Amino acid sequence: MIAAALLIGAPAHAQERVADVDIPAARLDHAIRLLSRQSGTSIGFRDSAIAKLGVKAVRGKLTAAQALERMLSGTRLEVRRVATNTYLIERAALPPAPRPVARPVPQPPATVPHDSVADEVIVTGSKRNVPLSVYPGGVQVIEGDTLSMAEGARGTDAIGARVASVVSTHLGPGRNKLFIRGIADSSFVGPTQATVGQYWGNSRITYSAPDPSLRLYDIRSIEVLEGPQGTLYGAGSLGGVVRxxxxxxxxxxxxxxxxxxxxxxxxxxxxxxxxxxxxxxxxxxxxxxxxxxxxxxxxxxxxxxxxxxxxxxxxxxxxxxxxxxxxxxxxxxxxxxxxxxxxxxxxxxxxxxxxxxxxxxxxxxxxxxxxxxxxxxxxxxxxxxxxxxxxxxxxxxxxxxxxxxxxxxxxxxxxxxxxxxxxxxxxxxxxxxxxxxxxxxxxxxxxxxxxxxxxxxxxxxxxxxxxxxxxxxxxxxxxxxxxxxxxxxxxxxxxxxxxxxxxxxxxxxxxxxxxxxxxxxxxxxxxxxxxxxxxxxxxxxxxxxxxxxxxxxxxxxxxxxxxxxxxxxxxxxxxxxxxxxxxxxxxxxxxxxxxxxxxxxxxxxxxxxxxxxxxxxxxxxxxxxxxxxxxxxxxxxxxxxxxxxxxxxxxxxxxxxxxxxxxxxxxxxxxxxxxxxxxxxxxxxxxxxxxxxxxxxxxxxxxxxxxxxxxxxxxxxxxxxxxxxxxxxxxxxxxxxxxxxxxxxxxxxxxxxxxxxxxxxxxxxxxxxxxxxxxxxxxxxxxxxxxxxxxxxxxxxxxxxxxxxxxxxxxxxxxxxxxx
Structure with missing residues (x-):
C-alpha cells in the first residue's frame, strides 16, 4: 500500500495558509496536483483505484483543507490530515448496518460559522491573479457556466446584456464597436484604434478593426475591466478591457x-x-x-x-x-x-x-x-x-x-x-x-x-x-x-x-x-x-x-x-x-x-x-x-x-x-x-x-x-x-x-x-x-x-x-x- 501511495506537493514543514485556489473539474490525481502547487501542501492517496475518480471544481481564497473538502463533496472519499500541511485522501468508511432503535430526536441543521472563508473571485486580467476583494478598480466577472447556449449564440451582445457599463453600436454582428465607461469616439470602424481592448485568453483579437463578435460557447469566464488599462494592456484600452x-x-x-x-x-x-x-x-x-x-x-x-x-x-x-x-x-x-x-x-x-x-x-x-x-x-x-x-x-x-x-x-x-x-x-x-x-x-x-x-x-x-x-x-x-x-x-x-x-x-x-x-x-x-x-x-x-x-x-x-x-x-x-x-x-x-x-x-x-x-x-x-x-x-x-x-x-x-x-x-x-x-x-x-x-x-x-x-x-x-x-x-x-x-x-x-x-x-x-x-x-x-x-x-x-x-x-x- 505504501508503494502505491502518491504524495505530491510542497515540503510538509511549510506553514498552512490561505491561498488563491483555482481548480477545474477533473480527475482526482490531476486536481490534487494543481492544488498542491497552488497551496504549497503535500496531498496523497494510497488506493490507486481512486486516481481517475472525478472531483468538483473549486475556486476561491481557501486553505488546502477547505479546498479538499469542497472538491470531494458528494463523493465517497474523505480527507485526513496526517501532518503539518500534509493530507491523505481515502475512501470513506461504510456506515454500520442499522439496528432497531427508538426513533432519534431530530437535531437542528448544522450551521456554517459566519467567519468561514467564502468563495472568492480571482481577477485573472490583473496578470497576477488578484482577489476581487482587494482589486483597486471597477470590474465585472461573468462565470462561463452561467451562459446558456442561447446566450452564447449572441456573441458580444450577451456581454452587453449582463454588464451595464458595456454598450455597442448596432450596424450588425461582426461590424460593431464596443464602448465602456462612456469613452466613445464614433459610430464607424475607421482607421482609428478601438477604445476597448478585446482579448481571447492571452491574445489580443482586435486593434483597428470591428468587434468580430466571437460566439461565447465553452467559456470559462469573461472579465470586464473598466479603463483606462494602459499599464497592463497598453494602447487602445481607453475605455477598458473585455477578456x-x-x-x-x-x-x-x-x-x-x-x-x-x-x-x-x-x-x-x-x-x-x-x-x-x-x-x-x-x-x-x-x-x-x-x-x-x-x-x-x-x-x-x-x-x-x-x-x-x-x-x-x-x-x-x-x-x-x-x-x-x-x-x-x-x-x-x-x-x-x-x-x-x-x-x-x-x-x-x-x-x-x-x-x-x-x-x-x-x-x-x-x-x-x-x-x-x-x-x-x-x-x-x-x-x-x-x-x-x-x-x-x-x-x-x-x-x-x-x-x-x-x-x-x-x-x-x-x-x-x-x-x-x-x-x-x-x-x-x-x-x-x-x-x-x-x-x-x-x-x-x-x-x-x-x-x-x-x-x-x-x-x-x-x-x-x-x-x-x-x-x-x-x-x-x-x-x-x-x-x-x-x-x-x-x-x-x-x-x-x-x-x-x-x-x-x-x-x-x-x-x-x-x-x-x-x-x-x-x-x-x-x-x-x-x-x-x-x-x-x-x-x-x-x-x-x-x-x-x-x-x-x-x-x-x-x-x-x-x-x-x-x-x-x-x-x-x-x-x-x-x-x-x-x-x-x-x-x-x-x-x-x-x-x-x-x-x-x-x-x-x-x-x-x-x-x-x-x-x-x-x-x-x-x-x-x-x-x-x-x-x-x-x-x-x-x-x-x-x-x-x-x-x-x-x-x-x-x-x-x-x-x-x-x-x-x-x-x-x-x-x-x-x-x-x-x-x-x-x-x-x-x-x-x-x-x-x-x-x-x-x-x-x-x-x-x-x-x-x-x-x-x-x-x-x-x-x-x-x-x-x-x-x-x-x-x-x-x-x-x-x-x-x-x-x-x-x-x-x-x-x-x-x-x-x-x-x-x-x-x-x-x-x-x-x-x-x-x-x-x-x-x-x-x-x-x-x-x-x-x-x-x-x-x-x-x-x-x-x-x-x-x-x-x-x-x-x-x-x-x-x-x-
Missing amino acids: VIPHAPDLGMTGGTIWGGTQAVQHGQPGVDGGAILNVPIVDDRLAFRALAFGSIDGGYIDDTKRGLKDVNEVRTIGGRAALRFVPADDWTIDLSGVGQRIDGLDSQYAERGGDGLSRASSIAQPYRNDYWLGDLVVRKQWGQLELTSSFGYANQYVFEQFEGVALADSTDLTVAPSASAAPAAYVQTDHISMITAETRLARRGPEGTGWVIGVSLLHNVARVNRQMDQFYLASAGSGGSTTGQTFPGVISIQPADTLTLTGVRNQVDEQTLYGETSIKPLDRLTLTFGGRLTHSRLSGDSEDVLKMFAFRVDPGASAARSETRLLPSAALAYRPSDQLTLFARYQEGFRPGGIAVRQDFVQRYKGDRVATTEAGARYSVRDFSLSLNASWSRWSDIQADLIDGFGFPTTANVGDGRVLSVGLAGRWQPVRGLSFDAAVYVNDSKVTAPAFATLPSDLARANLERLPNVADATGRLGFAYATSLSSSVDFEVNGFGRYVGKSTLGIGPILGQLQGDYLDTGLEFRVGTKRRAVTLSLTNLLDARGNRFALGSPFLVRDRNQITPLQPRSVRLGFDAAF
Whole structure:
C-alpha cells in the first residue's frame, strides 16, 4: 500500500495558509496536483483505484483543507490530515448496518460559522491573479457556466446584456464597436484604434478593426475591466478591457457536449443553431485536445418595400475552435489554439421610422461579411508563487460592407440613362487587418493581492482600407432584365454602369513596450499599487489605389513615417476596514497612436489621443449579498473620431478635448437558497469642452460637438435566477432580465447628431433536466418592442431619411443540450 501511495506537493514543514485556489473539474490525481502547487501542501492517496475518480471544481481564497473538502463533496472519499500541511485522501468508511432503535430526536441543521472563508473571485486580467476583494478598480466577472447556449449564440451582445457599463453600436454582428465607461469616439470602424481592448485568453483579437463578435460557447469566464488599462494592456484600452477566457483542454477527462435549437421570430423568418464540443486526453496527464464547431442561421425580419422583398436581413454564422494542451513536466504548460469564424449578413438590419418600424425602401441589397482567424501559443512555467508566461498570437480579419449611396454621375464621364439622377449607387468598403502580438511577463503572486508583474510586449498591425463606388442606371423591364438581381416591382430594373475607384489608405503600427506593476502592503488592510508602461510606437501610412501626389495634395507630410513614445503611470490603493468592505481609489492613463485617414478623395493625418482617469469606489460582500459602487472622472485630450463629411463619406479627425463623468452601482442578493437577484445602473455625462474648430474640415467646423456619441446617459439592468429540484433526477431553472438603454446621439457633427436609444430589452429562459441533459425554452423581447438601438443604416442616406435599427422582434427558441 505504501508503494502505491502518491504524495505530491510542497515540503510538509511549510506553514498552512490561505491561498488563491483555482481548480477545474477533473480527475482526482490531476486536481490534487494543481492544488498542491497552488497551496504549497503535500496531498496523497494510497488506493490507486481512486486516481481517475472525478472531483468538483473549486475556486476561491481557501486553505488546502477547505479546498479538499469542497472538491470531494458528494463523493465517497474523505480527507485526513496526517501532518503539518500534509493530507491523505481515502475512501470513506461504510456506515454500520442499522439496528432497531427508538426513533432519534431530530437535531437542528448544522450551521456554517459566519467567519468561514467564502468563495472568492480571482481577477485573472490583473496578470497576477488578484482577489476581487482587494482589486483597486471597477470590474465585472461573468462565470462561463452561467451562459446558456442561447446566450452564447449572441456573441458580444450577451456581454452587453449582463454588464451595464458595456454598450455597442448596432450596424450588425461582426461590424460593431464596443464602448465602456462612456469613452466613445464614433459610430464607424475607421482607421482609428478601438477604445476597448478585446482579448481571447492571452491574445489580443482586435486593434483597428470591428468587434468580430466571437460566439461565447465553452467559456470559462469573461472579465470586464473598466479603463483606462494602459499599464497592463497598453494602447487602445481607453475605455477598458473585455477578456474572454475559454475552457482549456482537460488532461484527465474524455467527453463533450452537443446542442441544438430552433427559433421562431415574430414578423420574421425562423432560425436554427447547433454545435458540438469534444475533449480527448491523448496522453494521460500530459497531452489533451479540445475542439468546438458551431453554426447558426438568424432569420431576417426587415422588409424592403421598394424591392418588394421580405425578411431581407438574414445572418449566417459558422465557426469553430481547436486547442492542444501539453504538460511536458511538472510546472510547465504549453497551450496551442486556433479560432475561426465567418459571419455573412445578407442585408443590413436598419429600418425607417414610421409604419411598423420593421421596413424600409432601398434600391439595392446592402450585405456585409466578417471573416476572423486567430492562432496563439502560450507557454507557462511556475515556481511556487512565481509564474513566467510567454505568448505569441496572429490575428487576421477581413470585413466587407456595402451601403446604398448616391450616384456620382455629375463627377464622372459616364453616359447613363436620362433617369440616372434618380439611380442608386453602391458604396463598397473592404478592410484587411493583420496583427502579430508577442508578450513575455514574469509575475509573483503574494498574499492578499500583493506581488508584482514585469513584462515586455511587441505588436505589429497592418490595416488596409479599399473603397469603390459602383454606379447603376435605371432601365425599363424590357431592356434585357437585371444583371444585378435587383428589380423594382413591375417596371424597372437596375443595370450596372461603371465602377469608380476611390482613395484608400494603409496604416501600419509597430509597438515595443516595457511595463511593470507592484502592490505592497505598508499597513494592515491597506494595499498600495504603482505601475507604469513605456511604449514606443512607429507609425506609417500610405494611400491605396490612387497616385500619391494626388492623395497627399492637402497634407504631404501625412505619408511620412513618424514615432511616438508614451509613458503611462498608474497608482491605486485598496483599504479593507473589515473583511466585508473594500474601499479603493485609482489613477491611470491610456492612449491611442495617430495615423492617416481618407478625407473625400485625399489623405490627411490625425494625431494620437490620451485619456487620464481618476476613480474611487467601494465593494461590500457577505455570503448572500454584494454591492459595488464606483465613480470616475476622465479627461480626454485630442479626441479621435470618425465623422461623416458633407458628401456622406466617413472621415477621421481630432475633434478637441473632452471629459466624461461616470457613476456605476451594481448589486446581487440571494434571499433564499436557489433564488438570486441582480441589479445595476450606470450613469454617464460627457462633453467636448474644447472643440478643435481650427483643425476640423470646413463642413464640420460649425458642428455641435458638445456630446460624445453612442453612450447612453443612463443604462440599467434587473435580473433574477431561480433553481430547484422537481424530483430526484429532474432539475428546474429559470432566469430573466430587463435592460433599459437611455438616450444617446448617433455621432459627432451636424449630420450624425441624431438621438437614439431609450428602449427596454427583456429576456426569459427555462431549463428542465439534469446538469448533463436538458431541454431549454428561451424568449427574447417579451414586449415585442421596436426601439431604436442605432440611428444609422447607410451613412449616405442619414441626412435625408430617418433611419432606425429596431430590436429583433419577440422570439422563442426551443433547444436542447446533452453532455457525454
